[in-house]
Amino acid sequence: MYEDEVKVEEAETPTYQDETLVCVECGKEFIFSAGEQAFYAEKGYTNKPKRCKACRDAKKNAGNPERQYYYAVCSECGGEAKLTFQPSQDKPVYCSACFEKRRNAR
Ligand SMILES: [Zn+2]
Numbered sequence: 001m002y003e004d005e006v007k008v009e010e011a012e013t014p015t016y017q018d019e020t021l022v023c024v025e026c027g028k029e030f031i032f033s034a035g036e037q038a039f040y041a042e043k044g045y046t047n048k049p050k051r052c053k054a055c056r057d058a059k060k061n062a063g064n065p066e067r068q069y070y071y072a073v074c075s076e077c078g079g080e081a082k083l084t085f086q087p088s089q090d091k092p093v094y095c096s097a098c099f100e101k102r103r104n105a106r
């Protein structure tokens with residue numbers, strides 16, 4: 001009697017096994033663990049993760065790039081100057097090519 005009851009309970013609980021998936025981003029294999037599968041099922045997600053944890057974290061951080069660039073007109077050639085600092089009005093700015101030229105001219 002008791003044994004039958006235990007069996008029924010076990011059948012109702014879905015069992016998960018670690019699954020090896022291939023990341024679409026970097027092509028590396030990663031583990032979709034039993035715990036994660038249970039978490040996904042609980043949330044109602046039907047899709048398996050496409051990316052490994054490293055790539056997912058990279059995507060998350062992509063929203064706030066570390067370096068900000070400013071664009072200005074080069075005082076030398078009039079071309080686009082890409083700057084890592086905010087250009088000030090009273091100082092000339094140079095594009096990387098002109099900056100190199102001026103530095104080498106010294
Ligand atoms: Zn990856």
Ligand SMILES: [Zn+2]
Nearest residue numbers: 074077095098
């Ligand atoms: Zn220039």
